[in-house]
Each structure stands twice: as structure tokens, then as C-alpha cells.
Amino acid sequence: MLSRVADSIFWMNRYIERAENVARFIDVNWxxxxxxxxxxxxxxxxxxxxxxxxxxxxxKHYDKVTRDNVIKFLxxxxxxxxxxxxxxxxxxxxxxxxxxxxxxxxxxxxxxxxLMVREASASGKALESPHEFFNQVKNASHLFLGITDxxxxxxxxxxxxxxxxxxxxxxxxxxxxxxxxxxxxxxxTADADAIQWAAIxxxxxxxxxxxxxxxxxxxxxxxxxxxxxxxxPRAVLFCLAAADxxxxxxxxxxxxxxxxxxxxxxxxxxxxxxxxxxSDVLASGLHQYVxxxxxxxxxVGIAIDNDFFSSEETLPVKKSTQILTxxxxxxxxxxxxxQG
Amino acid sequence: MSFSAYRTDGFYDELFExxxxxxxxxxxxxxxxxxxxxxxxxxxxQDAETAFLRxxxxxxxxxxxxxxxxxxxFDLIPRIVEAKEWEWxxxxxxxxxxxxxxxxxxxxxxxxxxxxxxxxxxxxxxAKSFRPQCLGLKPPRGIWCHVTGTDLVRNGDxxxxxxxxxxxxxxxxxxxxxxRQVMKRTFPQVFEKSHVRPVEDYPNRLLDALHYVCxxxxxxxxxxxxxxxxxSAYYEHAFLAQQMGIELVEGRDLVVAxxxxxxxxxxxxxxxxxxxxxxxxxxxxxxxxxxxSMLGVAxxxxxxxxxxxxxxxxxxxxxxxxxVIYAYVPAMIKxxxxxxxxxxxVPTYLCWEKKDRDHTLxxxxxxxxxxxxxxxxxxxxxxxxxxxxxxxxxxxxxNANPRNYIAxxxxxxxxxxxxxxxxxxxxxVDLRPYIIYGKDIYVLPxxxxxxxxxxxxxxxxxSQGGGSKDTWVLFR
Numbered sequence: 001m002l003s004r005v006a007d008s009i010f011w012m013n014r015y016i017e018r019a020e021n022v023a024r025f026i027d028v029n030w031x032x033x034x035x036x037x038x039x040x041x042x043x044x045x046x047x048x049x050x051x052x053x054x055x056x057x058x059x060k061h062y063d064k065v066t067r068d069n070v071i072k073f074l075x076x077x078x079x080x081x082x083x084x085x086x087x088x089x090x091x092x093x094x095x096x097x098x099x100x101x102x103x104x105x106x107x108x109x110x111x112x113x114x115l116m117v118r119e120a121s122a123s124g125k126a127l128e129s130p131h132e133f134f135n136q137v138k139n140a141s142h143l144f145l146g147i148t149d150x151x152x153x154x155x156x157x158x159x160x161x162x163x164x165x166x167x168x169x170x171x172x173x174x175x176x177x178x179x180x181x182x183x184x185x186x187x188x189t190a191d192a193d194a195i196q197w198a199a200i201x202x203x204x205x206x207x208x209x210x211x212x213x214x215x216x217x218x219x220x221x222x223x224x225x226x227x228x229x230x231x232x233p234r235a236v237l238f239c240l241a242a243a244d245x246x247x248x249x250x251x252x253x254x255x256x257x258x259x260x261x262x263x264x265x266x267x268x269x270x271x272x273x274x275x276x277x278x279s280d281v282l283a284s285g286l287h288q289y290v291x292x293x294x295x296x297x298x299x300v301g302i303a304i305d306n307d308f309f310s311s312e313e314t315l316p317v318k319k320s321t322q323i324l325t326x327x328x329x330x331x332x333x334x335x336x337x338x339q340g
Numbered sequence: 341m342s343f344s345a346y347r348t349d350g351f352y353d354e355l356f357e358x359x360x361x362x363x364x365x366x367x368x369x370x371x372x373x374x375x376x377x378x379x380x381x382x383x384x385x386q387d388a389e390t391a392f393l394r395x396x397x398x399x400x401x402x403x404x405x406x407x408x409x410x411x412x413x414f415d416l417i418p419r420i421v422e423a424k425e426w427e428w429x430x431x432x433x434x435x436x437x438x439x440x441x442x443x444x445x446x447x448x449x450x451x452x453x454x455x456x457x458x459x460x461x462x463x464x465x466x467a468k469s470f471r472p473q474c475l476g477l478k479p480p481r482g483i484w485c486h487v488t489g490t491d492l493v494r495n496g497d498x499x500x501x502x503x504x505x506x507x508x509x510x511x512x513x514x515x516x517x518x519x520r521q522v523m524k525r526t527f528p529q530v531f532e533k534s535h536v537r538p539v540e541d542y543p544n545r546l547l548d549a550l551h552y553v554c555x556x557x558x559x560x561x562x563x564x565x566x567x568x569x570x571x572s573a574y575y576e577h578a579f580l581a582q583q584m585g586i587e588l589v590e591g592r593d594l595v596v597a598x599x600x601x602x603x604x605x606x607x608x609x610x611x612x613x614x615x616x617x618x619x620x621x622x623x624x625x626x627x628x629x630x631x632x633s634m635l636g637v638a639x640x641x642x643x644x645x646x647x648x649x650x651x652x653x654x655x656x657x658x659x660x661x662x663x664v665i666y667a668y669v670p671a672m673i674k675x676x677x678x679x680x681x682x683x684x685x686v687p688t689y690l691c692w693e694k695k696d697r698d699h700t701l702x703x704x705x706x707x708x709x710x711x712x713x714x715x716x717x718x719x720x721x722x723x724x725x726x727x728x729x730x731x732x733x734x735x736x737x738x739n740a741n742p743r744n745y746i747a748x749x750x751x752x753x754x755x756x757x758x759x760x761x762x763x764x765x766x767x768x769v770d771l772r773p774y775i776i777y778g779k780d781i782y783v784l785p786x787x788x789x790x791x792x793x794x795x796x797x798x799x800x801x802x803s804q805g806g807g808s809k810d811t812w813v814l815f816r
Contacts, residue, residue, distance in 0.1 A: 002593050006606045096396075096569050099578035100588040104395070111396040156606065250606070308606045 001156045005101055007309035008094040009157050010164035011326045012102075013148075015091035016110070017165045019084045019117075020141035021172035022074050023134040025052060028179060028203030030130060033067070035195050045070040051179050053323050054082055068127055075133075076121040081325055084137060088117045090326065103151035106144065113140040159246040163304070166243035170236050171297050171323075174290045176203055177226055197222045204234045223286060224278040236293070240270045243300075250308075262303035269296050298324055341381045342374050343757070346764045352496050352754040353766060354419050365422045365814055372530040373417065378762045384526050385416050385759055391522050397515070398575055412515060413807030415758045418523060419769060419789040420534075426813045429492070429500065429773070430783045432683030435673065437488055437775050440505060440660045442676045444484040447659055448474045458675050459668050463692075466743050467665065468713040469508075469658030471621060473628050473641065477656065480553040480647070484654040487546070487616075488775045489513070489788075492683075496752035501686045503770065505666060507657040509618045512788040512808075513542060513774045514576035517583075519810040520786075535815040537785040542774065543583035549778030550586075550614045553650040560613040563587040563603060565594070567619050567635045572802075577618050587612075591619070596639035601649040614650040615640075621655045663712040663746045664690055687749060691742040700747040701738065704731040707747040708798075709738070722798060724750050753798055756809065758791060768792045770800050771811065786811040 029048045033041055046065040049058045052074065061079055062069045077083045081090075092114045099107055116136060120126045126133035145165070152158050180200050194217050201207040201222060209232050214221040229235035244266050248255050251263060258264040281289045301324045348356050355366040362370040373381070392411050421429075446453050447464060454461045464470055489510025491503040520539050524531055547562065554560035566577035568590050581588035593603050594612070602609035617624065623633040628641035643649045659665065667688040670681045689696035689707070700707060704723050711719035721734040738745045755766035773787035789809040790800035800806040 001606050002587060002589065003604045003606055004590070004593050093569070096574070096578070098588075099575075100564075100581035100586075104582070107396060108394055112394050115393070 001101075001160075003309050005098050005157070006160045007305075007326075008098045009101065009160045010304070010309070012091050012094035012098070012110070012164070013161040014164040014168040014326075015087040015094065016113075016141050016144055017168040018082060018172070019087035019091070020138050021169070021176075022052070022082065022084050022087065023137040024172075024176065024203045025179065026071060026074055027131065027134045028176065028199050031199045031202065032179075032196055035199065042066060048179065049073070051175055052082060053175075054080055057081075071127060071130060075126055082323060085117050085121050088114050094326075098157075101157055103147070105147050105151045109140070109144045109147050113144065116140060156250055159249045160308075163243055163246040163250070166239040166246065167297060167301060167304075169234060170239040170243065171294055173204055173226055173234050173236050173239065174293050176200060177223060178287060178290050179203075180286075193219070201225070206232060206234060220278050220282065223281060227281065228273065228276070228278065237270075237273050240266075240273060244270050247304075260303075260307045262300060262307045265296070265300045265303050269293075269300060298322070341376060341378050341762070341764070343370060343764055346757055347766070348755070349766060350496075351752060351766060351768075352494055352498055354421075354494075354754055354756045354769065355417075356757075363420070363422075365420050368533050369418065369420065369530055372527070381416070381759065382762065388414055388416055388522050388526050391525070392518070395518070396575070397518055412802055413793055414519060414522065415767075415791060415793075415807055415809050416523075416526065417757050417759065417764075418810040418812045419756045419771070420812045420814065421771075421786075423814045423816050425500075426785065428682065430785075432502075432681070433490055433773060433775055433783050434781045435677070435679065435682050436490065436502065436505070436669065437485065437777055437781055439669070439673050439676050440488075440507065441482075441484050441777060443672050444507075444654075444657055444660055445482060446676075448477055448656055453672065453675060456675070458671050459665070463664055463668075463743075464659070467659055467662045468744075469621075469662055471629075471656040471659070474654070474656030477645065477654070478647075479654040480555060480650045483553060483777050485657045485660070486549050486553070486652040486654075486777050488777070489772045490775065492771045492773065493686075493751055494754035494771075496754075498754075500683065501751070502669075502683050503686060504663070505660055505669070506772075507653060507660050508620060509573075509653070510772070510774070511573035511576050511618075512772055512790075512802075513784070514579040515808050516774070516784065516786060516788050516811070517542060517579075519788075519808060523810040534812060536812040537815055539784055539786045542776075542784050543580060545776050545778070545782050545784075546580065546616070547584045547586070549776050549782075550584075550616055550650075550652060552778040553652065554613045557613050561587075561611060562614045562616065563589045563612050565589050565591070565615050565617040565619055567591075567623065571618075573618065580616075586616075589615075591623075591633075591635045591637050594637040594640075596637060596643055599643060599646060599648060601637070601640060601643050612649060614652060616652045621658060624651075624655060661713075663688075663710055664692070664743070667746065686751065689747040691738050691745040691747065696747070697738065697742055700745075701735055703747075704735060706750060708750050709734050709745055709747045712744045712746060720799075722750065725796075725798075750798070753792075756789070756791065758793065758807075758809075765795070767795070768798050768800065769809070785813040 025048060029044065033044060042065045045067055049055045049070055057080055058073050062073060073080055073083065075084045080086060092110050095102060095107055095110045120133050148161060180196060197217050197219060198207060201210050204226060206226060210225050213225065225232065226235055228237045230238060232238055247263055247266055251260060253259050253263055258267050348358060348360065355370065356362055392414055398411055443453065453459050454464060485507040487510065489506045489512060491506065492500055493503045494500050516539055550562040551560050563586055564577055564581040566574060566588060568574065578588055587603060589603055595602050595604060597609060601612045603612055619635050622630045623635040625636045625638060625640040626633045627638050644651050667685065667690055670685055673679055673681045689700050691697040691700055707723045709721040721730060753768035753770065756769050757764040758767045769789050769791045771787050771789050774784040776782045789811045790806045791809055792798060792800045793807045794805055
């Protein structure tokens with residue numbers, strides 16, 4: 001498979017997953033707001049922007065933190081490279097460059113997805129009925145994944161898609177946990193706290209599955225479920241296992257061994273998580289733990305880029321929790337030729 | 341939706357006789373269209389357009405902001421070509437491609453046609469698309485123009501003419517295939533009864549031709565080279581690569597190493613044996629052609645010359661696209677084959693000859709003037725619809741560089757009905773069949789019918805507001 005193609009497929013899926021998770025972020029915050037007394041509403045929306053890691057960009061373009069501003073910024077803002085609109089567009093641009101590799105059905109779905117978001121952005125309806133719009137985004141993303149699984153051979157390309165999707169999901173589930181940390185309204189009663197933890201679970205579509213496993217909602221068990229569950233498909237550990245598996249399927253290195261830096265870093269991270277318990281996490285502080293996890297995920301992402309995508313220059317592996325974006329440049333974009 | 345108000349307005353209509361009755365070949369179609377309500381027709385047109393949008397079948401327009409995608413407008417009513425007429429067109433095209441290939445080969449080798457005084461040397465040497473780098477090249481199997489999209493038009497009296505030979509990177513064939521898909525979905529019943537020849541074989545034929553030019557390789561690795569997603573025909577490049585199951589590559593994916601052409605993959609370099617390149621000669625290799633090209637591969641021409649990679653089409657074929665050289669094709673056919681041309685050329689005035697130039701300058705308001713080396717409807721003057729200022733501009737251009745201009749009478753292009761706001765109205769069309777030169781010469785039954793959607797307009801190019809229709813070549 002061409003390096004450029006692998007890169008595009010990887011990022012195509014990352015951006016789709018990212019768009020879905022931004023929708024989940026907003027949705028959870030929305031529900032938390034509806035269940036609160038509303039006294040610290042704007043603070044709570046600010047916390048959401050902080051969670052996504054794009055607060056500097058937000059401050060540049062908006063003077064006030066309001067619900068509508070935040071939703072606009074995270075959903076449709078052209079200046080925010082991680083807005084739903086920009087993510088879906090980036091996914092589509094990547095899909096365009098690999099149209100010959102993905103199935104027509106996948107392309108059609110990503111294209112329809114893009115048209116839907118563009119339409120919602122232009123019509124302003126998303127602000128009137130946000131829940132409906134965010135649901136559409138989630139469903140469009142699920143449809144894309146389903147189509148991918150059923151129409152594309154599960155070979156190298158599919159594994160790069162899976163790898164991108166799982167790394168992104170890992171990162172985002174950990175950030176959803178961080179939303180709770182960022183809740184500034186600390187004067188919670190125990191009841192309010194349980195409601196908030198339930199909302200967190202809901203935003204990862206995890207509430208029902210959680211109930212089946214643990215039934216009663218306690219902070220420890222929620223963190224444990226979203227971090228360390230082996231079976232729930234949005235749990236961090238599940239995603240890491242899937243990413244590790246995809247990576248090894250690409251390289252044909254036996255599971256448990258590592259030949260390339262990316263495999264090395266990924267396996268280490270996975271192993272560390274399997275030996276960590278929820279009490280370790282809470283002892284070191286949830287936020288700090290999540291931060292460290294995101295930094296290591298970013299290092300894996302950069303190593304993947306070095307090992308497979310960039311044939312010449314090697315990127316420095318920096319320590320950062322900043323959200324990674326695609327480094328690919330459209331080299332040929334400036335020059336055009338006319339064709340008859 | 342009835343055709344009772346439809347008028348041919350004195351033009352040759354592809355679906356109607358001059359007295360307003362449907363042509364025999366179009367009867368089933370017209371009956372079916374007439375039996376559907378306005379609403380039903382509108383719904384189907386809408387469905388078809390939605391299908392194109394959802395499938396993302398778009399092209400980019402230059403000078404309209406980088407990366408602007410537009411849907412190629414599609415009109416539901418097909419153009420029909422009867423079997424016998426097609427058989428004659430097919431023979432004519434085969435003859436023409438055969439000769440053009442002989443001509444290109446001759447020009448880059450012995451230049452007998454110049455020595456025998458059929459074509460002046462000056463014309464060849466001054467052609468912008470002449471590539472001295474190609475002199476002496478021996479393309480695999482002796483084939484230069486593997487893929488051609490010849491533009492045909494029909495004049496008011498019913499005569500079919502060749503308007504242009506496109507031997508470089510003709511585009512549009514993907515629309516032929518997609519239009520057909522959409523038509524089958526939209527009008528299954530009409531389609532079934534009409535006995536239309538299928539077009540779906542094209543990707544197979546193309547792949548066969550790509551493999552044919554790698555004679556000594558067991559399982560040749562073919563790739564399609566695109567300038568990238570900002571190219572107007574990018575959609576088509578991806579579509580064809582997908583249909584053939586070959587890699588779609590850009591210049592930056594390719595590298596010359598150890599005297600071979602390779603692509604960069606996740607598992608290292610992999611050899612490429614044949615490149616269906618949709619990048620113009622100029623941009624192909626910065627070492628051989630334009631040094632500032634960022635779309636090409638350094639050293640590609642050297643590999644090509646050593647016979648380690650095949651290029652489709654071969655570099656240098658553009659020489660036969662020059663509109664001055666076009667005028668000599670009938671003479672070439674006589675010269676190389678000792679045959680009469682089956683398909684006629686449009687009468688052409690060559691401005692580099694004084695007599696023709698004087699005639700052109702004196703009749704600008706009646707003629708169509710074209711730059712010898714432009715395509716896509718750029719650099720043209722359509723006399724009857726031009727302003728005095730435009731004519732002055734072209735007169736000055738012609739006088740400054742007579743070699744670069746030709747003139748032709750303004751043809752009264754044939755028409756086909758199109759849907760305009762719940763009405764049928766006639767619009768001018770041309771036809772671009774696609775020809776593949778591999779083991780033998782294959783003509784895709786059908787082609788791209790381009791239609792000038794603007795009332796009265798004669799310019800059908802997609803870059804100039806043209807649309808397209810499905811083209812039905814009948815079995816009998």
C-alpha cells in the first residue's frame with residue numbers, strides 16, 4: 001500500500017471518530033447543564049472548550065463564553081480545525097485522495113455525511129435542536145464504520161483505518177472522563193454527582209452496558225469501566241487492544257513482539273494499562289493520569305507517522321497532550337494543468 | 341410530459357425528424373417520456389441529480405477558486421445513435437487512430453511525410469506540442485496513442501465531422517459509465533426495451549491495453565498517475581483506478597531508483613511497469629520537460645527510454661492534437677494508407693497561409709477561430725456571437741501569430757431535447773467516443789454526449805457551462 005494512501009486512510013477514520021466524539025462532548029455537557037441548577041452554566045461551557053484543548057483558538061474568535069458560542073465553535077467554526085464541520089471535511093478530503101482504495105459505498109457515505117453537516121451549518125438548525133443534530137452525526141459515523149467493515153477487505157488499508165479510529169477513540173474517551181474533572185461546580189450533593197456520572201457514561205453510550213456489569217453508579221466503577229473494561233468498545237483498554245492488534249496485522253509481527261518504534265510504544269502503553277488499577281489512577285489523580293495517557297498516545301501517533309507515512313523526514317517525538325492533526329501536505333495543490 | 345410543443349426549429353435533431361415526428365430509433369423513448377407526468381419526470385431528474393451529488397461525481401473549475409467542486413450537469417434524455425451509423429463511425433475512428441499513430445511514429449523517426457512534401461516541416465517544428473525529447477523513441481509495441489477521445493459533431497445537413505482529435509489525456513469516460521448507471525436506475529423499462537449496447541467493458545479493455553504494452557512481464561504492475569485532487573478530472577482518475585483495481589499515484593508517490601520506476605509503499609519501494617499517466621507531458625518529468633513541475637517524477641523519461649516502464653499515452657502524442665496538423669489528417673490517411681477518409685474534417689482555414697488568413701480576417705463574424713494548441717473551449721472566438729471588440733482582439737492575435745490560429749465555418753450543431761423547467765427544448769450537442777489502442781483498436785460503443793445547456797450556445801465544454809447526456813448506441 002502506498003504510504004500516502006495509508007496516511008490518508010488512517011486520518012480519514014481519525015477525523016470521522018473525532019467528529020463523532022465532539023458531538024458526544026457537546027451532548028454530554030448539554031445534558032449535564034439540563035440537570036444542573038444553571039448557576040455556573042457559562043463556566044461549564046468553558047470547561048468543555050478546555051477539555052477539547054482548543055481554548056486558545058476559541059478566545060481568539062469569541063469574546064463571551066455562551067452555550068451558542070461554544071456549540072458554534074465546536075460544531076461549525078471554520079477557524080477551529082477540530083470542529084465537526086472541519087473534521088468531516090478533512091475526512092472527506094482524505095477519502096477523496098483514496099477513492100480508488102476504499103469502496104464506493106464508503107465514499108458515498110462520507111460524502112453524504114459531509115453534505116449533511118454542511119447543510120446543518122448553513123441552516124442553523126443545529127442550535128435549535130442540538131440533540132437531533134448530534135445524534136445524526138453519531139449515526140452517520142456509525143454508518144460509515146459499519147459500511148467500512150462490511151464492504152472493505154480487512155487487509156492493510158482496513159487495519160490502518162481501524163488503527164486511526166481506535167487511537168482517536170482512546171484519546172477521546174479519556175477526555176470525556178476529563179469533562180467530569182473540569183466540572184467547576186464542586187458543591188455537588190451525592191445525588192447530583194451520580195446524575196453527572198451517569199451523563200458521562202451516556203455520552204460514551206456506556207450507561208446500559210455499565211449497568212449490566214456494575215449496576216450501582218460509583219465514581220470508581222465508572223472510571224474503571226471507561227478506562228479498563230476489556231469488552232466495552234469505547235473503553236480505553238479495549239481501544240488500545242484493538243489498535244495494537246491492527247498495528248500487528250499491518251506489520252505481521254507476532255502479537256506481543258515489537259520490531260518498529262510504533263509497535264514498541266503501543267505495546268508498552270497497552271501493557272502498562274493492563275497492570276494499572278483504578279485505585280492507582282485515583283491515587284495519582286484522574287486528570288494527571290489522563291494527561292499522561294494522552295501524551296503517550298500522541299507519541300504512538302507520531303511513531304506511526306514516522307514508521308509508515310513519512311518516507312523521508314522524521315518528526316521529533318514531543319511530549320504533549322495537544323490534539324494531533326494530520327501533517328500531510330498537499331504537495332501538488334498549487335500547480336494545475338488543464339485537461340480536454 | 342408531452343412533446344407536442346417541442347420544435348426542432350430547423351436544426352438537425354438527433355431524436356426527431358425535421359417534420360417533428362420522432363425518429364424510428366427514438367420512438368420507444370419518446371412514447372415512454374410522453375406517458376410520464378410532469379411531476380414524475382421532474383422527480384426522476386431530481387433523483388438523478390441527487391445520485392450524482394451523493395456519489396460525489398464532480399469536477400473542479402479553474403479560475404473559480406482552488407478546489408471548487410461542481411457537479412457536471414446531467415440531462416435525463418439520452419441521445420440515440422442507430423446501429424448502422426455507429427458501425428460507420430466506428431470504422432472511421434479506427435482508420436483515423438491507426439493513421440494518427442503512424443503519423444506520430446513517423447514524425448519522431450524518419451519524418452517521411454515531411455520529406456515527401458505532404459506536411460511542411462515548418463508546421464511540425466513550430467508546433468508547441470512537438471517534443472524533440474521524443475525523437476527516436478520506440479514505445480512498447482509501437483503504440484503511441486493508447487487512449488483517444490475524438491470529438492465529433494453533426495452539422496445541419498446531417499453530416500458528421502471530426503472536430504478535434506484528443507490524443508493527450510482525454511477525459512470524460514467516467515461520466516459515460518456513471519451516466520449509464522444512473523440512467524439504468526432511472527428508466528429501467530425504457531432501457532430494457534431499447535436494446536442499448538453496454539459500455540461497462542471499458543475498464544477491462546483499458547487494463548488489457550495497459551498490460552499489453554508490458555510484453556515481457558508476467559504480472560505487470562500498472563498504476564494511474566494523477567496530478568492530484570485539485571485536478572479537474574480527479575474524480576475520473578480515482579474512478580478508473582478503482583474500476584481497474586490499480587494503484588492511483590501522484591508524482592510524490594513515485595521515485596526513480598536503480599533505473600526503475602517505483603512507488604513508495606508502507607513496505608518500501610515497489611516497481612511500476614506501466615503508468616497510465618493523466619499528467620501532461622510538460623509536467624511529467626522535471627529533468628526532461630518543465631523544470632518547475634511539482635507533479636512529475638525526476639528521471640522518469642530516462643527509465644522510459646531504457647524500456648523499463650511503459651507510458652500510456654506516450655509522451656509526444658500532442659503533436660497530432662495541434663489544430664493546424666488536424667487539417668492534414670485527410671492527407672495523412674491518403675499518404676499512409678492510400679485510402680479515402682471515412683470521417684470528414686471540418687473545412688479549416690490555416691491562418692499561416694496568406695490566402696486563408698485574408699479570408700479569415702475578412703469573415704471573422706461568420707467563422708469560429710481557435711488557437712492551435714488549446715483545449716477545453718479556451719482561446720476561442722465564435723464569430724456570430726462575438727462583439728466587435730472581441731473580433732479586433734482576435735484579428736490582432738492572428739496577425740501577431742498566424743501559425744497559432746485556424747478558422748472554421750460556424751457549424752449548425754445538431755440538437756437533442758433537454759428538460760428546461762417542465763418543458764423540452766432543443767440544445768446543441770457534440771459526441772466524444774473513446775478509443776483504446778492495444779492489441780487491436782477498440783471503440784467504446786457510445787461516448788460522452790456533451791450538451792450546451794445555455795439556449796443557443798454552441799460551446800459544450802464542461803468548463804464553459806456544458807452538461808452531459810447518456811449516449812445510446814443501439815444493437816440493431
